Amino acid sequence: MFTERLKNLTPYVPGEQPQDRRYIKLNTNENPYPPSPAVADYLKTVDVDNLRRYPDPLFTELRSALAQRYGVETDQVFVGNGSDEVLSFMFYAFFDSRQGPLLFPEYTYSFYPVYCDFYAIEFQKVALQGDFSVDLDGFLRAGPSCGLIFPNPNAPTGIGLPLARIEACMDSYPRDRVVAVDEAYIDFGGESALALINRYPNLIVARTFSKSMSLAGLRLGFALGDRQLIQALYTVKDSFNSYPVDTLAQQAGLRAVQDRAYYDRITARVIATRDAFSADLKRLGWFQMTSSANFVFTGKHGVSGEEIYLTLKEQGILVRYFNVDGLKNYVRVTIGTEEEMAALVAAMERYL
Numbered sequence: 065m066f067t068e069r070l071k072n073l074t075p076y077v078p079g080e081q082p083q084d085r086r087y088i089k090l091n092t093n094e095n096p097y098p099p100s101p102a103v104a105d106y107l108k109t110v111d112v113d114n115l116r117r118y119p120d121p122l123f124t125e126l127r128s129a130l131a132q133r134y135g136v137e138t139d140q141v142f143v144g145n146g147s148d149e150v151l152s153f154m155f156y157a158f159f160d161s162r163q164g165p166l167l168f169p170e171y172t173y174s175f176y177p178v179y180c181d182f183y184a185i186e187f188q189k190v191a192l193q194g195d196f197s198v199d200l201d202g203f204l205r206a207g208p209s210c211g212l213i214f215p216n217p218n219a220p221t222g223i224g225l226p227l228a229r230i231e232a233c234m235d236s237y238p239r240d241r242v243v244a245v246d247e248a249y250i251d252f253g254g255e256s257a258l259a260l261i262n263r264y265p266n267l268i269v270a271r272t273f274s275k276s277m278s279l280a281g282l283r284l285g286f287a288l289g290d291r292q293l294i295q296a297l298y299t300v301k302d303s304f305n306s307y308p309v310d311t312l313a314q315q316a317g318l319r320a321v322q323d324r325a326y327y328d329r330i331t332a333r334v335i336a337t338r339d340a341f342s343a344d345l346k347r348l349g350w351f352q353m354t355s356s357a358n359f360v361f362t363g364k365h366g367v368s369g370e371e372i373y374l375t376l377k378e379q380g381i382l383v384r385y386f387n388v389d390g391l392k393n394y395v396r397v398t399i400g401t402e403e404e405m406a407a408l409v410a411a412m413e414r415y416l
């Protein structure tokens with residue numbers, strides 16, 4: 065009844081979305097602020113009759129708004145049902161391990177090995193540097209590979225890479241192998257590789273509406289890159305599901321993209337809260353990595369990440385820990401509102 069393929073899958077485990085009680089939820093890097101009011105305005109006036117029709121399979125309006133927003137051509141933009149879907153299409157389209165393994169950092173977004181399993185792509189993890197930053201030279205030293213993928217800033221460390229380093233890596237990497245930069249958190253302080261996509265036809269950038277755009281529930285992600293790469297993603301999409309992004313998501317997403325002022329404001333607020341929280345951690349004697357994202361990777365000597373997680377959960381606060389060697393002493397804390405972070409700091413002072 066079940067295929068060998070299915071039996072061999074090891075699915076990604078998303079962060080808890082508890083239904084049992086109300087938590088201060090700092091475990092899945094969601095935005096603490098609501099989406100742009102323009103999204104609510106649109107959803108209140110939806111023409112339901114229009115839902116008889118299939119959505120636009122080319123995402124025309126949303127694509128051109130994104131192109132305008134990021135200063136690229138429309139045919140350099142692909143849209144998908146969350147960036148997880150966009151990433152999975154990239155794995156299918158670009159990474160063929162007959163040319164060598166796909167390389168990604170040892171500690172990174174744990175969906176990458178899941179896609180490798182799904183599409184039968186061999187991979188090799190490349191150790192982080194001593195300061196936990198992604199080792200781009202390590203990618204180059206690793207020998208022949210079919211492509212590279214890494215988040216910038218990296219997850220779950222929050223550490224960003226300077227653009228000059230990515231540029232140097234692109235200069236040394238074969239032009240016929242794709243380099244994918246997953247910029248899920250770039251708006252919170254990273255240096256985007258977008259500035260390089262017109263110079264490197266093998267560079268593709270993945271973005272999401274889930275974090276800085278406060279729309280994780282809408283499921284929207286996109287990719288920016290050379291038109292041939294983008295065309296390849298359309299080919300994968302149209303071989304699988306022509307309509308992954310529904311009409312409501314396309315239209316609501318469009319309103320969000322057009323309200324840049326609102327998002328600049330809430331992003332600045334998250335960044336300010338993060339920096340205040342980092343200062344609190346320092347005052348409390350917790351160690352932490354310098355974050356360019358909307359979360360902080362932190363810990364306390366003598367306490368495991370799991371213990372921190374369990375203690376805070378009892379206090380009604382959810383954070384995320386990773387049961388992996390090398391990350392066991394840390395928890396990843398999403399930046400919430402100022403009030404939520406004050407409650408967390410109080411709980412840390414009292415119980416840890």
Ligand SMILES: *Cc1c(COP(=O)(O)O)cnc(C)c1O
Nearest residue numbers: 146147148173215248272274285
């Ligand atoms: C959250 C996240 C994503 C997935 O975003 P969705 O658009 O919600 O699918 C992709 N990559 C990284 C590194 C993330 O943290």
